[in-house]
Amino acid sequence: MRLFAALWPPPTAVEELDREVAALQELPxxxxxxxxxxxxxxxxxSFYGEADDRARADLTARLGRAAxxxxxxxxxxxxxxxxxxxxTLWTGLQQEAPDRDxxxxxxxxxxxxxRRAGLLPADAPPSFRPHLTLARARGRGPGVDLRPYVAGLEPFRGSGWRAGELLLIRSVPPTSGVPGEQPHYEPLARWPLGGGPGR
Structure with a gap:
């Protein structure tokens, strides 16, 4: 199974973003x-890729401790x-320095x-760049000029929110064979940040 660790924005943040995306979808x-x-x-x-049940169990325990x-x-x-x-087009995160850290x-x-669960190489360089993906170019061609979309997002500032849970997510690939179908994301575990029981 394909696994990744993530934070999920609340519905209000997603709704605000949807209004921006609707305007972007009118662009050429x-x-x-x-x-x-x-x-x-x-x-x-963090994206972990494929994991068997043993690696998943090890990762789950380690993520619980990290949370x-x-x-x-x-x-x-x-x-x-x-x-x-x-x-790839994305929106970023605005944070004060302590929160960014x-x-x-x-x-x-x-x-x-x-890494400790054996799902990432020990020498992998840090690659975290905080963002939320909005769209990807279709196919394997030359892509799309995304500069007008980035310019359209420049004034966007959503409402502040607090990410309170760390989630371990399973990415279930599409099975219909329909071009452009997206994977389904299934939460396998979640933990409150800073302690408390997970589920």
Missing amino acids: DAAGLRWTRPANRHVTL HRASGPVPMRLAGGGRFGDH ALRKLAAATTAAG
């Missing part, structure tokens, strides 16, 4: 992008936008958990 070439479903929008802390050691819920705000080349520490802890 928007049909050349595969837009992430609102229910799938999240902030990935318990966290300083508590992490304040954040979706804001602005950016791109990875001409293939807390998020980076949490991401580093989830990555360390993946």
Whole structure:
């Protein structure tokens, strides 16, 4: 099974973002992008890839400890936008310095958990860049000029919210064979940040 650790924004933050995305979808070439479903929008802390049951159990225990050691819920705000080349459009996170540090520490802890569970190479460089993916270019072609979309997101500032749970997510790939179908995300475990019982 394909696993990743993530934070999920609350419905109000997703609704605010949806209004911005609706305007972006009116721009030229928007049909050349595969837009992430609102229910799938999240902030990935660490992506682990394929894991068997034994590795998953080890990872689950380690992530629980990482969540318990966290300083508590992490304040954040979706804001602005950016791109990875001409293939991925995203919105970023606006945070004060202490909150940014807390998020980076949490991401580093989830990555360390993946390394110790044997799911990530020991020498993998840090790669965490806080963002929430909005769309990806369809197909394997040259991509889409995402600069107008990034410019459209520049003034966006969502309401502040506090990420209070760390989630371990299973990515279930689509099975219909329909082009552009997106995976289904299934929470396997969740823990409050800063202690308390997980579920």
